[in-house]
Amino acid sequence: MKLYDYVLSGNCYKIRLFMAFLDLDYEKVGVDFYPGREHKSDSFLAINPLGQLPVLEDNGVVIRDAQAILVYLANRHDPSGQWWPQADHAQFAQVVQWLAFADSITGTSSAARLHDMLGYDLDIVAARAGAHRLFRILDSHLSQQEFEGHHWIAGPSPTIADIACFPYTALAGDGGIDTFYYPAIQRWIHRLTRLPRYHNMPGINVFA
Amino acid sequence: MDSVVSFAGWMPAGLQNAAETGTSVRAVIFEDDIAIWRGQDGLARAWQNRCPHRGMRLSYGIVRENRLTCLYHGWTYDGTGGCAHIPAHPDLVPPKSIRAKAYGCVETGGMIWVARSESSEPPPQISGTWMPCRTMQVNRSLTGLAEVLGTGKANLALAMGAWAGQLRVAGLQGAVLLAVQPMGARGAMLHACVTGPEDLTRASDWIESLRGHLERPIAA
Numbered sequence: 001m002k003l004y005d006y007v008l009s010g011n012c013y014k015i016r017l018f019m020a021f022l023d024l025d026y027e028k029v030g031v032d033f034y035p036g037r038e039h040k041s042d043s044f045l046a047i048n049p050l051g052q053l054p055v056l057e058d059n060g061v062v063i064r065d066a067q068a069i070l071v072y073l074a075n076r077h078d079p080s081g082q083w084w085p086q087a088d089h090a091q092f093a094q095v096v097q098w099l100a101f102a103d104s105i106t107g108t109s110s111a112a113r114l115h116d117m118l119g120y121d122l123d124i125v126a127a128r129a130g131a132h133r134l135f136r137i138l139d140s141h142l143s144q145q146e147f148e149g150h151h152w153i154a155g156p157s158p159t160i161a162d163i164a165c166f167p168y169t170a171l172a173g174d175g176g177i178d179t180f181y182y183p184a185i186q187r188w189i190h191r192l193t194r195l196p197r198y199h200n201m202p203g204i205n206v207f208a
Numbered sequence: 209m210d211s212v213v214s215f216a217g218w219m220p221a222g223l224q225n226a227a228e229t230g231t232s233v234r235a236v237i238f239e240d241d242i243a244i245w246r247g248q249d250g251l252a253r254a255w256q257n258r259c260p261h262r263g264m265r266l267s268y269g270i271v272r273e274n275r276l277t278c279l280y281h282g283w284t285y286d287g288t289g290g291c292a293h294i295p296a297h298p299d300l301v302p303p304k305s306i307r308a309k310a311y312g313c314v315e316t317g318g319m320i321w322v323a324r325s326e327s328s329e330p331p332p333q334i335s336g337t338w339m340p341c342r343t344m345q346v347n348r349s350l351t352g353l354a355e356v357l358g359t360g361k362a363n364l365a366l367a368m369g370a371w372a373g374q375l376r377v378a379g380l381q382g383a384v385l386l387a388v389q390p391m392g393a394r395g396a397m398l399h400a401c402v403t404g405p406e407d408l409t410r411a412s413d414w415i416e417s418l419r420g421h422l423e424r425p426i427a428a
Binding site: 140143144147178180181182183186187190205 | 222223225226228231233234235236267268279342343345394397405408409412416
């Protein structure tokens with residue numbers, strides 16, 4: 001398997017993290033996202049016309065979109081079925097719902113980070129406000145899960161929904177978004193970084 | 209926003225489960241930035257959120273046993289705030305003058321309370337057993353909170369006077385202990401504890417709706 005990757009991308013990190021949890025071998029192809037803008041080059045647009053990272057290639061299959069890659073890897077490489085539970089219809093729908101939510105986190109928290117770190121020209125006030133609106137929802141949901149004795153987004157064990165929501169929540173501080181407002185999110189981040197085979201990325205504070 | 213920028217007595221700083229064993233978290237009270245961390249001995253400590261070395265937030269710190277290590281250069285402080293180790297000078301016994309600035313810190317009513325070290329006020333003692341429910345940030349200054357609460361939502365205005373108070377909420381078996389932690393321009397944190405697990409979900413829904421009420425625009 002080949003992953004088109006940028007080390008500081010939270011969406012690429014989702015895939016690296018899941019690869020680590022599944023203990024999979026793969027090849028990383030570094031893409032010069034900044035300052036080279038290689039993801040907008042003709043050669044990369046031939047791989048992904050959206051000009052976005054990450055992209056996964058596996059035996060001739062080319063998949064773009066971080067959430068789609070998580071789904072693919074879970075279906076293909078997780079015989080336990082833990083990461084993409086399909087037996088329970090309600091839980092299945094929950095995972096899909098939070099995968100979509102993760103994309104909204106990218107659209108707000110990641111956007112704020114691109115503004116603050118790489119100087120992207122965008123409405124930073126709207127990006128931060130949008131992220132806070134989502135984090136309130138996530139904090140409330142994780143609190144409800146804790147009341148039920150569950151520690152993860154969609155049930156009793158971690159799923160790809162947790163992986164999808166994790167990076168741009170944990171990296172929110174890079175975009176000037178304070179997550180100390182959300183104690184249940186803080187506990188969830190801490191639990192996730194304590195999972196066996198957890199693999200970190202620069203910018204995420206791991207309590208050793 | 210709030211004209212008050214400092215505090216004299218004991219203030220709520222979070223629910224007990226906000227600082228789990230082996231972690232350090234951030235709390236803001238008015239203009240004070242505070243790191244709250246819990247060692248393996250189970251004791252919560254509250255310190256100025258600033259490493260005496262280079263000013264790094266100690267809420268990013270690493271807790272090992274009953275010591276806190278700054279993420280930046282590894283200066284390590286014992287449970288009382290004294291510097292115990294400087295990695296760049298491994299053979300040096302750090303001078304006693306190098307200390308993290310400690311606040312008073314106690315736990316009662318399911319919550320963590322802090323006071324400035326110079327405060328002579330006795331720590332709060334809240335009777336009964338309280339279970340942490342929710343902490344919620346509310347975008348409303350203390351003045352704005354008082355204004356909204358003053359318009360007659362339960363007995364909240366009374367409870368606010370002492371930063372925490374017990375309330376009866378319709379539909380709940382027991383009472384709610386509600387505390388307000390003002391954060392200046394950041395608004396405030398509301399902390400809620402309940403008397404038992406049967407009330408967790410309903411109390412959580414109640415405090416969500418309370419926040420919605422508090423954040424509604426104030427009529428001119």
